[in-house]
Every structure is written in structure tokens, then in C-alpha cells.
Amino acid sequence: MxxxxxxxxxxLSAAILPAAQAAETLTSYTSTDPKLALGTMSVPGGKTxxxxxxxxxGAGRRAGDPPMTFWTISDxxxxxxxxxxxxxxxxxxxxxxxxxxxxIYPQPDxxxxxxxxxxxxxxxxxxxxxxxxxxxxxxxxxxxxNPLTHASTEQPLDLSGxxxxxxxxxVDAESIVPMADGSFWVSEENGPSLLHVAADGKILRxxxxxxxxxxxxxxxxxxxxxxxxxxxKRFLNRGLxxxxxxxxxxxxxxxxxxxxxNPDADTYRGSKNARLWTLDxxxxxxxxxxxxxxxxxxxxxLDPSKxxxxxxxxxxxxxxxxxxxxxxxxxxxxxxxxxxxxxxTDIHGTAWDDPKTSPSLEASQDLAAAKIVPVTKTLRFDSAxxxxxxxxxxxxxxxxxxxxxxxxDSDFGITGETTRPVILKGSAIAADPAM
Numbered sequence: 001m002x003x004x005x006x007x008x009x010x011x012l013s014a015a016i017l018p019a020a021q022a023a024e025t026l027t028s029y030t031s032t033d034p035k036l037a038l039g040t041m042s043v044p045g046g047k048t049x050x051x052x053x054x055x056x057x058g059a060g061r062r063a064g065d066p067p068m069t070f071w072t073i074s075d076x077x078x079x080x081x082x083x084x085x086x087x088x089x090x091x092x093x094x095x096x097x098x099x100x101x102x103x104i105y106p107q108p109d110x111x112x113x114x115x116x117x118x119x120x121x122x123x124x125x126x127x128x129x130x131x132x133x134x135x136x137x138x139x140x141x142x143x144x145x146n147p148l149t150h151a152s153t154e155q156p157l158d159l160s161g162x163x164x165x166x167x168x169x170x171v172d173a174e175s176i177v178p179m180a181d182g183s184f185w186v187s188e189e190n191g192p193s194l195l196h197v198a199a200d201g202k203i204l205r206x207x208x209x210x211x212x213x214x215x216x217x218x219x220x221x222x223x224x225x226x227x228x229x230x231x232x233k234r235f236l237n238r239g240l241x242x243x244x245x246x247x248x249x250x251x252x253x254x255x256x257x258x259x260x261x262n263p264d265a266d267t268y269r270g271s272k273n274a275r276l277w278t279l280d281x282x283x284x285x286x287x288x289x290x291x292x293x294x295x296x297x298x299x300x301x302l303d304p305s306k307x308x309x310x311x312x313x314x315x316x317x318x319x320x321x322x323x324x325x326x327x328x329x330x331x332x333x334x335x336x337x338x339x340x341x342x343x344x345t346d347i348h349g350t351a352w353d354d355p356k357t358s359p360s361l362e363a364s365q366d367l368a369a370a371k372i373v374p375v376t377k378t379l380r381f382d383s384a385x386x387x388x389x390x391x392x393x394x395x396x397x398x399x400x401x402x403x404x405x406x407x408x409d410s411d412f413g414i415t416g417e418t419t420r421p422v423i424l425k426g427s428a429i430a431a432d433p434a435m
């Protein structure tokens with residue numbers, strides 16, 4: 001059975017407060033668990049960096065789990081672009097990359113993994129289980145780039161600048177939904193795709209944009225093109241970072257991290273119009289498509305900018321059949337919005353799904369003139385009011401006592417960050433009861 005119970009979701013009213021009340025209580029957690037250590041990396045003449053496992057790309061919890069036990073997930077492993085080499089090591093990027101192009105993987109054999117963690121009363125957390133994602137033969141997959149021809153991709157390199165082979169099995173995991181039957185649904189950024197994963201970490205099925213199946217023909221697990229074809233127009237590294245199941249178990253939901261590059265990269269850079277899809281958890285058929293408008297980049301108070309592509313969506317969590325909690329962030333500021341689909345225009349199956357439509361949805365500056373009503377957004381939390389919250393919050397999950405877990409992506413320590421879960425308590429909005 002794919003549905004999970006959300007009996008505890010009724011307690012979400014204790015989790016989040018409207019920003020105006022500003023009475024949130026936050027508790028931070030740290031860990032010295034040796035399972036989080038990943039060794040060091042260095043290059044000749046450069047700085048040595050201590051790496052740690054970035055377990056916080058996504059989070060979830062089953063209703064039957066202990067109150068402070070959660071499932072989290074890592075992304076593809078430590079990586080950075082050739083343009084980041086000087087910031088990371090203090091040496092010229094050309095010493096590694098030559099022509100300056102590519103993405104560096106200092107530990108290319110790292111396998112994206114599912115983690116079970118428990119928060120303790122002493123404000124520490126432990127890593128209780130590690131489940132590497134594995135292919136159909138039982139072999140752990142890595143996080144190297146897929147050999148894509150429809151969506152954009154990059155050349156993977158090792159620390160010496162040697163070209164690494166792209167891998168159709170590779171996964172860039174970003175969000176996790178633990179299911180009642182022990183399996184997991186995982187969103188994946190690079191494909192972009194959705195994965196159904198068994199309780200032991202084996203990939204049962206990967207769903208990719210329609211028409212891109214041949215890019216994964218060498219994969220050692222089933223692949224089918226069940227996602228909308230237009231998803232292949234995602235901008236590089238701006239795929240699916242979010243995934244949620246509604247409390248009644250009847251809908252999955254995901255949002256593209258940023259507006260699509262539809263028709264081109266300049267459109268992506270200037271657009272506020274991201275797409276939210278709902279899907280049937282049993283069949284993965286799309287049941288609806290809606291427009292989510294991203295905030296102005298100047299409104300992110302800890303790191304305001306003039307680049308509309310800086311705000312992005314990193315997580316979604318179900319509150320009701322048509323209500324969600326959405327994590328919209330920049331590198332330094334996290335906002336949590338209650339989002340309602342009620343009254344929003346369902347554009348699934350319309351001309352907006354056709355890349356030949358001009359102007360495209362992403363290029364449309366006036367949604368009202370286009371007869372589109374976007375989803376409604378109500379701000380519930382802003383980390384600008386709580387600078388103690390870590391940057392790059394990417395995971396949300398409901399605790400057993402009704403509080404809210406927020407967990408950060410440490411980028412595997414490349415920037416000096418570590419995983420620091422935060423528990424948010426308060427009172428505000430209520431989730432619908434499980435049905």
C-alpha cells in the first residue's frame with residue numbers, strides 16, 4: 001500500500017506561527033556521529049577541506065515512528081563547479097579544470113543514501129541507519145551526471161581534472177516521502193525524475209519526462225516516461241527538489257525548483273512562474289498542474305539580490321487535500337508559505353504544456369491577462385526573524401509532538417557547514433485529518 005497515515009498531522013497547529021505573531025521557539029541539534037565523517041579533500045598548493053555527509057536535502061517521518069525519529073536523504077555527494085575551485089581551495093581553477101568547464105566530484109563513488117536520525121533531549125542527534133540507493137542488481141548507484149540529451153547536463157571531473165564517465169543509473173536525490181508500507185518516494189533534481197525506492201534502498205522504478213526515456217536506457221532498473229515532457233526544459237541544476245504526500249494519502253505533489261528555461265535560459269532568469277504538479281500516488285498519473293509565483297529577490301532580507309533566479313523552492317509538505325507548506329529560499333534566507341490550490345487555475349493538458357506556445361507560461365508577465373489564477377500563498381515563517389537558523393534549509397517533516405523539523409543541506413562541508421536540524425514549535429495552522 002502506497003498511502004501512509006497522517007494521524008499526527010492534526011498536531012501541526014503547534015508547529016508554525018504566522019510571522020506577525022513572532023513567538024516561535026527554535027531548538028537546534030548537532031552531532032558527532034562518526035557516520036557523518038567523510039574524510040578530507042585537497043589539491044596541490046591549496047587548502048585542505050574536511051568533508052561531512054550532507055544528509056539534509058530532504059526529510060520525512062512515518063506516523064508510527066518514534067516522535068523524534070526522521071528519515072532524511074542526501075543528494076549526489078560533494079561536488080562543485082570549476083568556477084568554485086578558487087573559493088574552495090584558494091588556487092586557480094585552471095590548475096584542475098584546464099578549460100574551466102565541468103563539475104568536480106572529489107568522491108565520485110559516493111552513493112546518495114537514505115538516513116534515519118533521532119533527535120535527543122541533550123540537543124544532539126544520532127544516525128541510526130544508512131540505506132545507500134541501489135540499482136536492480138543490488139549495486140549502490142553514484143551521483144554522477146546522467147548522459148542527458150534532452151535536458152542540459154555537465155561533464156563530471158575528479159579532483160585531478162580527469163573526465164569521469166556519465167552514468168544512466170546516477171541519482172541526484174533531493175526529497176523523501178516515507179510510505180506506510182516501508183518504501184519511499186524520492187524526488188530527483190538532475191533528470192529530473194521521481195523514484196520509487198524499496199525499504200532496503202533498492203530503486204524499484206524511475207519516472208522521467210516523457211520522451212527522455214532513451215537517455216536512461218542503460219539503467220539497471222525500470223525507467224518510464226510518466227512525467228510531463230515539458231519538465232525536460234528545466235534549467236541546469238534546477239529540477240525537482242520537493243515532494244509531498246497529502247494527509248489523506250490521495251495526492252503526491254511536487255514543484256519545479258525554478259521556472260523552466262522555456263523557451264530559453266534568459267526566460268528562466270527573469271521568470272517568477274514555477275509549476276506545481278499533483279499526481280496519483282498509485283499510478284503517478286498527473287492529476288493537476290498549477291502556477292506558483294516566486295517572491296521578489298529583494299524580499300529575502302538576509303541576502304537580498306536583483307537576480308530573480310536566486311529564489312527557489314526546496315521542499316513541499318502536505319497539510320490537506322489542496323493545502324501545502326512550501327519552502328521558498330535563497331542561499332541565506334528561508335521562508336515557509338502555506339499554499340492553497342483552491343481557486344487556482346489547473347493548466348494541466350492545456351496549451352501551456354506545449355513548448356511551442358508563445359509567449360510561454362514562463363515568459364508571461366501578466367497572469368491575469370493570460371486568465372491564470374496562481375496558487376495563494378500565506379507567509380508562516382521567515383528565517384530573517386531568526387538568524388540562528390542554518391542557511392540552505394532543504395527538508396521539512398512533522399515530529400510526533402506536532403512540532404516541525406527543518407534540516408539543512410551542509411553541502412558535504414565544502415563551505416564549512418555541518419548538518420544542524422532545527423525543531424520549530426508554536427501554534428498557527430492546522431493540517432486536515434487523515435481520511
